[in-house]
Amino acid sequence: xxxxxxxxTSEIIDASDTxxxxxxxxxxxxxxxxxxxxxxxxxxxxSRRDMWGRLLRAAGLAGMVGLLAAPxxxxxxxxxxSPAAPAAxxxxxAVDAGTERTIEPLAVDRQVxxxxxxxxxxxxxxxxxxxxxxxxxxxxxxRDLGGYELIEQSRTRSDGKTESTTTYLLKxxxxxxxxxxxxxxxxxxxxxxxxxxxxxxxxxxxxxxxxPKDVDQxxxxxxxxxxxxxxxxxxxxxxxxxxxxVAAAALIWLGVRAxxxxxxxxxxxxxPLPLEERTLLALATLESETLPERGLQREFHFxxxxxxxxxxxxxxxxxxxECTSGELLREVDKRAxxxxxxxxxxxxxxxxxxxxxxxxxxxxPACAGALGYARTLVEVTxxxxxxxxxxxxxxxxxxxxxxxx
Numbered sequence: 001x002x003x004x005x006x007x008x009t010s011e012i013i014d015a016s017d018t019x020x021x022x023x024x025x026x027x028x029x030x031x032x033x034x035x036x037x038x039x040x041x042x043x044x045x046x047s048r049r050d051m052w053g054r055l056l057r058a059a060g061l062a063g064m065v066g067l068l069a070a071p072x073x074x075x076x077x078x079x080x081x082s083p084a085a086p087a088a089x090x091x092x093x094a095v096d097a098g099t100e101r102t103i104e105p106l107a108v109d110r111q112v113x114x115x116x117x118x119x120x121x122x123x124x125x126x127x128x129x130x131x132x133x134x135x136x137x138x139x140x141x142x143r144d145l146g147g148y149e150l151i152e153q154s155r156t157r158s159d160g161k162t163e164s165t166t167t168y169l170l171k172x173x174x175x176x177x178x179x180x181x182x183x184x185x186x187x188x189x190x191x192x193x194x195x196x197x198x199x200x201x202x203x204x205x206x207x208x209x210x211x212p213k214d215v216d217q218x219x220x221x222x223x224x225x226x227x228x229x230x231x232x233x234x235x236x237x238x239x240x241x242x243x244x245x246v247a248a249a250a251l252i253w254l255g256v257r258a259x260x261x262x263x264x265x266x267x268x269x270x271x272p273l274p275l276e277e278r279t280l281l282a283l284a285t286l287e288s289e290t291l292p293e294r295g296l297q298r299e300f301h302f303x304x305x306x307x308x309x310x311x312x313x314x315x316x317x318x319x320x321x322e323c324t325s326g327e328l329l330r331e332v333d334k335r336a337x338x339x340x341x342x343x344x345x346x347x348x349x350x351x352x353x354x355x356x357x358x359x360x361x362x363x364x365p366a367c368a369g370a371l372g373y374a375r376t377l378v379e380v381t382x383x384x385x386x387x388x389x390x391x392x393x394x395x396x397x398x399x400x401x402x403x404x405x
Contacts, residue, residue: 101196103189105137106130106163110203112182117174118210122151125170125182127200133164135191137198145183147176147207174207175225181205276382279311283374292367300367301355308348308374312337315381325349339380348373 109128117123129137142150151171158165174180182202189196273281286307291300306321309328313320316337320328329349332340351370354360 101194103135103191103196103198105198105200106132108200110200112203112205116208117205118208119177120173120175120210122171122173125172125202126167127170127185128165128167129187129198129200130163130165131189132191133159133162135164135189137166138188138190139168140186140188142183142185145172147174147180148183149173149175174205177207177209179204179206275311275314276378279307279378280375282307283371283378287371292362292364297355297362297367298359301352301362301370304370304374305349305352305356308377311378312340325353337381340377344373345377 107130109126109130111126113124113126131137139153139155149172151173153171154169156167156169158167168185181204184199184201187198187200189198272278283304286300286303291297291303309320309323312318312328312332316335318331318335320331323331329342329346332345333342348370351362351366355362
């Protein structure tokens with residue numbers, strides 16, 4: 001077999017064998033059908049170039065076949081998937097309204113209050129529905145009322161043994177003259193068997209003019225409702241200025257309040273006077289009031305006795321104000337207080353007791369003597385400062401040296 005024959009035979013290789021490069025290993029072996037005609041295949045530089053060219057042509061052919069088969073597969077897939085797509089839900093408008101269950105009431109009472117409806121003036125449309133006790137009637141809010149306006153509505157229900165009544169009061173207004181029919185009202189009715197709908201037609205009314213009878217003489221006429229008008233607002237600057245002024249005033253007020261409520265440093269209190277100074281000051285104040293000269297010897301001795309007792313108790317450390325006269329004298333004798341004369345203190349205490357409790361008349365000179373005794377007692381018992389001690393002088397130095405011959 002010639003080389004040309006071998007080349008022609010190699011061109012009829014199956015495309016699947018050519019594309020499956022992972023399973024073919026170089027040197028490449030022909031398929032079974034080609035093995036019968038080709039006995040040997042020698043790999044050389046020229047045959048390798050021919051082999052790669054055939055591989056590229058086979059790959060291009062397989063790509064073209066794939067591109068041609070892709071639209072057909074996609075069309076088949078979409079065609080097969082279209083019957084399985086879920087159907088779109090039917091629109092609500094397609095539902096037949098006649099399938100709703102219609103319920104009729106036992107009786108209906110309708111009344112318009114007042115009977116003469118004037119243009120633009122509110123009136124009440126009262127509708128009373130008589131129905132079985134197991135039903136509940138709910139009014140659907142009317143949407144398109146034409147020349148009417150629904151202002152407000154209310155609902156009441158009254159239950160009986162065999163019959164119930166549901167009453168609706170609709171406050172409305174009419175804005176068209178002439179004869180009109182109140183709109184049909186739709187009710188949602190719920191009972192033991194399910195839900196239903198009831199429709200009740202409205203009565204006929206006539207809209208009368210609200211103008212007086214002598215309208216022609218007065219020259220009045222019925223004017224239509226004016227549309228809304230734009231109110232120009234030039235600027236909000238004034239409001240902003242006012243708001244800023246109010247905010248500034250509030251800040252100033254808060255600042256002043258915080259300044260007044262600030263914690264202030266306490267003023268240091270003056271150091272208290274010594275006991276002797278305070279006692280002598282109290283005696284001077286008592287003397288300046290001249291109580292004995294005004295006949296108030298009893299009050300004078302009460303205050304003088306308290307000043308002396310307070311001084312002794314604070315000076316020597318015992319509660320002299322709570323002691324009786326006898327206890328005070330015994331305490332002084334027991335303590336042997338320096339500077340205190342027991343006999344003089346006893347005379348002072350006796351004079352105070354006579355003036356305070358016996359209500360005896362104590363002469364003015366005796367009162368002055370008692371005041372003088374108190375001053376003397378303070379002076380003789382005043383603590384004396386310790387005597388000052390002179391600082392020791394320098395140690396004596398060595399004597400003068402005697403000159404040696």
